[in-house]
């Protein structure tokens with residue numbers, strides 16, 4: 001579904017991504033791990049065509065991105081890292097969810113019944129249906145994040161790209177969200193790429209893990225990864241994997257913090 | 259004769275104010291008021307050039323201010339650390355250049371006053387026709403692309419992914435703004451036209467929470483201030499531009515009062 005070949009990105013002559021190659025199949029749920037500044041967001045943006053690679057290629061469904069977009073219309077749901085959305089816009093949740101459905105003369109538009117039903121459905125899935133007609137700036141950070149997730153889903157995307165979807169979301173809902181995403185990947189065959197620092201969840205829910213720190217250090221099935229060796233390589237720190245009871249499997253705690 | 263003048267002023271005023279209040283919505287929502295003000299002021303140099311070279315018409319002023327505004331818009335977009343200072347430099351350069359050039363021409367202070375604060379007597383039939391044409395084109399442009407601008411203000415990357423030609427629209431937006439600003443100078447003047455980049459949306463925000471209401475109240479309040487300002491200016495024999503802006507500020511104060519009472 002998504003093929004990346006020898007991708008290198010330099011910004012101001014600084015190498016941000018170095019010779020990344022990977023192949024993600026349809027319906028796969030992939031987690032990207034890596035320390036701050038590892039280039040995770042840059043990789044995602046390059047796949048989305050927001051950053052032009054210095055060299056290398058990105059193919060989606062065996063097509064270049066432009067051709068894919070032209071052929072399929074809107075088929076990629078993207079959740080940017082939290083802060084860059086202008087939450088002070090005077091729009092309601094329903095407007096925000098439908099904001100990518102761009103229409104000529106949109107000031108006067110009325111939403112169709114189908115559009116409203118689908119907004120309601122996805123807000124319900126992410127547990128914020130009661131906020132449908134609230135203004136987005138009146139929501140809490142986590143609620144805003146859930147609205148963004150609903151926005152990603154409203155177009156029935158083939159691909160979902162999520163940059164740290166969990167940051168503002170509470171512990172209890174996090175679990176639900178990951179389960180929902182896992183379900184979307186396996187049942188609806190949606191390909192999901194998720195960046196997260198939530199190592200416990202990533203190892204628990206995703207099919208494949210990619211460890212990134214400028215270079216791609218590993219890309220393998222979750223079960224096959226020897227997490228502590230990978231972390232040593234990627235984060236440059238010894239990590240100890242602590243397994244608690246049911247609540248938190250494979251939580252990683254940095255030794256240095258103890 | 260006097261009715262002719264008032265009529266022309268009213269037509270020009272209404273055309274300009276509707277366009278500027280639509281533009282103002284995006285300027286305020288994107289927190290680009292400083293860039294907007296910079297662009298408005300940069301028209302000064304272009305107008306002054308006309309006086310020096312003895313040209314009439316809009317070709318030179320519009321070219322000058324479109325170029326200056328594209329430069330400011332470009333710097334704003336690059337978002338480097340110094341964007342505000344860069345805008346400041348262009349805007350100050352343009353003002354200084356205008357004053358410098360004007361001082362070389364005859365009638366320095368009258369011209370200067372006219373450019374800065376407007377002169378209702380100078381609004382001609384031709385200005386009226388031109389304002390109507392620019393209004394039609396600009397109005398259709400902003401309305402047609404309203405949801406495009408909306409998503410661009412929400413998150414530019416999402417706009418790119420939705421297949422919108424973000425850069426092209428962004429620069430066109432500023433071109434429309436600078437053309438409208440140049441047209442508004444005879445009536446309102448370059449300093450006071452800034453009021454129309456901010457006040458419509460501030461009034462709208464006081465009266466409504468949703469974008470449709472904000473835009474609608476913005477447009478209504480600016481038409482009202484034009485009408486009130488021109489009438490008062492006529493009866494009290496005061497400068498139209500200043501009177502219009504004072505009327506607008508009064509409307510804004512009322513909107514604050516309404517907002518406080520409602521809560």
Ligand SMILES: Nc1ncnc2c1ncn2[C@@H]1O[C@H](COP(=O)(O)OP(=O)(O)OP(=O)(O)O)[C@@H](O)[C@H]1O
Nearest residue numbers: 011012016034035036037038039040041042043081
């Ligand atoms: N526009 C830019 N100009 C210069 N350097 C940049 C730019 N964008 C990113 N970088 C650099 O690229 C590197 C990778 O950034 P990126 O945002 O991809 O990291 P990340 O893995 O997403 O980090 P985080 O976990 O903090 O989100 C960083 O060192 C950053 O300084």
Ligand SMILES: [Mg+2]
Nearest residue numbers: 040041081163
């Ligand atoms: Mg990031």
